[in-house]
Amino acid sequence: MSRVLKPGSTLSVLDFNKSKSPLTSSIQDWMIDNVVVPVASGYGLASEYHYLKNSIKEYLTGDELEKLALEAGFSEAKFYEIGAGFMGNLVATH
Structure with a gap:
């Protein structure tokens, strides 16, 4: 994502x-x-969400995401836990 952002722009990933x-x-x-x-099953979307729990276990932690963003060329990176830690937002400056 760093390649497509203008210098000084901000990336936010929720x-x-x-x-x-x-x-x-x-x-x-x-x-x-x-x-x-x-x-989701009630809307016929069970297969689209069934993987979710196992997928989240493979996610990087906030600290790991910050480090990865810096290694990818962002000048600043900060991870915020939202909603008692159920959601996360990585904010990085190019």
């Missing part, structure tokens, strides 16, 4: 978060199994 907190991770797993996937 996604689910791989929380460091075991409690948050447990609640997130429960919410995906008991809320997200069942609701």
